[in-house]
Amino acid sequence: MAYVNRTNAESGVNLLALRSHNAALVLDLLRTAGEGGISRLELAERTGLTPQAVSKITARLRADGLAAEAGRRASTGGKPRTVLRLVPEAGHAVGLHLDRDEVTVVLCDLTGAVVAERRVPLDLGAGAEAVVESAAGEVEALLAGAGVSVLGVGVALPGPLDHARGVLHRVTGFPEWDGFPLRDALAGRLGVPVVVDKDTNAAALGIAVVGSGVGALGGGASGSSGSAGASDPSGSAGPAGSSGASDPSGSSGFSGPSSPLESFAYLHLGTGLGAGLVIGGGVHRGARTGAGEFGHQVIQLDGPPCGCGNRGCIEALCLAAVDRGAVAEAARVLGVGAANLVGLLDIDLVLLGGRTVAAHEEAFVRGVGAVLEERARLEGVDDGAIPVRVAPGGARGVAEGAAQLLLAPLFGRGED
Amino acid sequence: MAYVNRTNAESGVNLLALRSHNAALVLDLLRTAGEGGISRLELAERTGLTPQAVSKITARLRADGLAAEAGRRASTGGKPRTVLRLVPEAGHAVGLHLDRDEVTVVLCDLTGAVVAERRVPLDLGAGAEAVVESAAGEVEALLAGAGVSVLGVGVALPGPLDHARGVLHRVTGFPEWDGFPLRDALAGRLGVPVVVDKDTNAAALGIAVVGSGVGALGGGASGSSGSAGASDPSGSAGPAGSSGASDPSGSSGFSGPSSPLESFAYLHLGTGLGAGLVIGGGVHRGARTGAGEFGHQVIQLDGPPCGCGNRGCIEALCLAAVDRGAVAEAARVLGVGAANLVGLLDIDLVLLGGRTVAAHEEAFVRGVGAVLEERARLEGVDDGAIPVRVAPGGARGVAEGAAQLLLAPLFGRGED
DNA sequence: CCACTTTCGCAACGCTGTTGCCAAAGTGCA
């Protein structure tokens, strides 16, 4: 089943909620299926609903313009299955990535594909009003060129912050942001819904939803290029891949496009060290939406001092090793933290990202992986160690994930 | 809302599922309300359903013998609300706690109250067949005296193990258990459903469901006595508190009985060191149901060797400190691990349990709390540090939690 | 004693997914 009841407050379900849940479920399967599409009967099998129910639901989705028929599969002895696909242009969302020194804005369609993009330098320390004004200007400029209305704007920036209220805490290095109601300020300025989250959470969400070629097991490119359509931020929507409807791989076969990831940790090593946790397909934010404080995990009792005032934080150890050129040591330290996390949460996968990792991808993947393998060996786990990979998405991944802050709920992911 | 969709496999919802979900929700509220009961209108408010829907649902529950009317509240100017309560005797489950040197078996009613109990010495190293036979014998003896049929048997024992398949891994110190299909063995022997889980998870589940007086904020006894009815394993169910139906505190007021806990970590310090994690009201077990590996978290790079073969594990450091009588140091070490965990997951509460903690309750609560307070101070969190408490339930808590492995699903908690 | 408030069930209703049935659209063999 698919229920989880929270505080018992307002978790009763009526028929309207049931309908939107099932519709979101179908929509999510359509999205996951991608260009290839998916037939009604497959939808029925995957959801557990009857074919008739799926027919009704997809009829509604088609009437709403969210889904469309896209060719048919090869027959297996009877009437061939009609393939349905998501209509990407049926909705758009803006993803806004406020980094320390630049701002990236992307416009994404329903599939999460980037339709337009802007990137300009921006000093996050220039003051709240100025930054909000600049960011809003970039969003407006992006939308003016596209001529579409959007569901809202997702904003990702370095934490810590309060996701539920959209209020910033003390952004490391920019104390003037403390307590600033970024969500309400931007929403008031732009007149559309705004959601704010940590950059690590946005990146993790983007990966969780798109699952960009990161198979949890085997497969996948060992390289780094990553997400679909890494080029052309122009108008022509959709990735460059196969354009036709009939694939030669036959009919059944569950070799479908990259399936979303269930549970993983995205570790971001850049100016600082943070984590985005995905558990059960959704971002885990915790009681006060402050989860993911990975960098100030202590892994060396009474170790060297950290900027946070504590001693032996993994961030301090890791950055210090990087600074003195000891990448292997930095990777080992990161691996210890990752292993602690994996042991505690039992996740499927560890993904590494951030500028520092990007500069030494192989060394970090190998170093972190070695620690996890050693830990798995000691525990005598049968099925081997948790895989370690470089996170897909690259520099634009955070902005894409920010757009998913608004897109994901349409597909039943997030918030709940 | 209350939906979370997992892998998209079989998570479509039909009307039957909807009904059982809402029924479970109401049942859970009835259970939480305890002896005092709860009125139909309160159920409607808390679930978000209309009063009519609640009337229909409660009518079904009453017809099934699961709920009953229990007096009425004081009038507020009109017809007084009829109070409903759970019928505890409508179902029972057995909780079996296999510890290293003894076995505890409890029979619990629907509310989780212990109706009967047995405890005998047992060597966990005596071999799988012998232990299964002994345990099964104890269960049968317990049931013979009670004369009730049970939903099943929940088994809790030291991990690691595979909860989903009910197969043990290498129980520390008892290598002969590796790979033993305990669930199927016991289920075959007893002829009732069996669920197996780690002792820490069972304890955490018991606390999560019963929420025994452990308010997340303030309140509560600072002492240790703990769970409801720590005495009399006889027949008289329920806590000793207010027995009447009309409470003088008026009508509305959400001062209801101990509400279940949303998210916390149960840290168990005994022969080893482990954790049970509760996130979103349910036990978090992870992808391979191995989550909670807290003890072999490394918090001292290249520290002293641990029995697991690694170095600097928190378990080794903590136990070594205890062995040399440095309880304060052990508490500090434990606190560092707890703070790492709290930062990573952003949970509401830390609960401490296990024999070692029980021997020095105040020192551990104070020591762990101090580390968390210091960490919160450094982060500049407004609303103070996460509270630290001694886990309720005492020695019998694990067995009670084991029974909840079967009871909790009735109330929409667990598995999902 | 009556007006008023509040609770709560019966009946009708709208909407959900399901079942029964049949047309449509292919394949495969004669």
Added chain:
DNA sequence: TGCACTTTGGCAACAGCGTTGCGAAAGTGG
């Protein structure tokens, strides 16, 4: 070419869900 067969998928009737409308029941207060 024609017919039997398989498979897809929509139409219609249906059972069952929570909701709405309404009235009886059961109190309080003047």
